[in-house]
Amino acid sequence: MSSFGKNIGYARSNMIDLGTQVLRLVNNVRDAQMRGVDSMFGRLGYRRQSMARPLLWFAAGAVVAGGVALFLAPMTGDEMVQKASNLLGRAADDVQHRAMNAVDKVREVAKHEANEATKSDTSAKQRVANGIPSSGAV
Numbered sequence: 001m002s003s004f005g006k007n008i009g010y011a012r013s014n015m016i017d018l019g020t021q022v023l024r025l026v027n028n029v030r031d032a033q034m035r036g037v038d039s040m041f042g043r044l045g046y047r048r049q050s051m052a053r054p055l056l057w058f059a060a061g062a063v064v065a066g067g068v069a070l071f072l073a074p075m076t077g078d079e080m081v082q083k084a085s086n087l088l089g090r091a092a093d094d095v096q097h098r099a100m101n102a103v104d105k106v107r108e109v110a111k112h113e114a115n116e117a118t119k120s121d122t123s124a125k126q127r128v129a130n131g132i133p134s135s136g137a138v
Contacts (some may be wrong), residue, residue, distance in 0.1 A: 071083075
């Protein structure tokens with residue numbers, strides 16, 4: 001019985017040693033892979049990023065989702081439709097106002113350019129009538 005107990009003890013210690021060796025092997029392989037990935041990224045000019053960026057994106061998404069939930073949750077369907085239509089109506093009015101301003105600015109610039117071209121053309125005709133060569137002629 002004592003030899004059987006000794007054999008069980010050896011078997012246990014051998015299993016623990018085997019498990020330890022397997023964990024060391026896995027860790028060494030993982031470290032070698034990470035060194036290879038890091039050196040490959042280093043050759044390409046990249047560096048590993050911290051976990052801060054994905055966590056910040058997650059937090060930003062949570063904030064947006066919370067805002068949407070607050071926008072939608074505490075009101076009835078009719079109230080939500082009214083609020084959304086008011087919001088979209090204001091946005092549409094703002095876009096329309098900006099578009100009209102842009103059209104007006106384009107018209108002003110086109111009118112100014114047309115006046116400048118007319119002045120240049122009139123000036124060139126007067127120079128030709130007076131026998132003065134144009135500024136581009138030698």
